[in-house]
Amino acid sequence: MTKKESFAKNRIKSIGFAYKGALYLIKTEASIKVQLSIAIAVTIAGFYFEITNTEWLFQIVFIGLVMTAEGINTAIEYIADFIHPEYHKTIGHIKDISAGAVFMAAIAAIIGAMVIYFPKLF
Known part of the structure; x- marks a missing residue:
C-alpha cells in the first residue's frame, strides 16, 4: 500500500501545476500576450489616475x-x-463559441474601463 501524500503537499503540487500552465499560456499564446499587455497598461493607468479602491476591484475582476x-x-x-x-463543422462551432465567450468578457472589460476612465479623461 502506498502512502498517501498530505493535503498540504497536494495543494502545493497543484499550485505548481497551475503556475506552470499559466506560464505556458503566456509563453505560447499571442492573444494572452496582448491581453497581458493591456492589463499592464490599465494597471499603470490606475496608478496614474489614482482610481478608487472600488475601481481597482472592478479593474482586477x-x-x-x-x-x-x-x-x-x-x-x-x-x-x-x-x-x-x-x-470538423461541430468542432468549429465549439471553438467559435469558446472564442465568443472571450469576446463577451473583453467587451464587458472595455465597458468597465470606459466607466472608470472616461470621467478622468474628459
Whole structure:
C-alpha cells in the first residue's frame, strides 16, 4: 500500500501545476500576450489616475475575467484539436463559441474601463 501524500503537499503540487500552465499560456499564446499587455497598461493607468479602491476591484475582476476566459478558450481549442485534428463543422462551432465567450468578457472589460476612465479623461 502506498502512502498517501498530505493535503498540504497536494495543494502545493497543484499550485505548481497551475503556475506552470499559466506560464505556458503566456509563453505560447499571442492573444494572452496582448491581453497581458493591456492589463499592464490599465494597471499603470490606475496608478496614474489614482482610481478608487472600488475601481481597482472592478479593474482586477475584469482583467481576471478576460485572462481566465482566454485560458479556458485555449484549453478548449487544444482539446478540440487533439480529439479531431482535421476540420470538423461541430468542432468549429465549439471553438467559435469558446472564442465568443472571450469576446463577451473583453467587451464587458472595455465597458468597465470606459466607466472608470472616461470621467478622468474628459
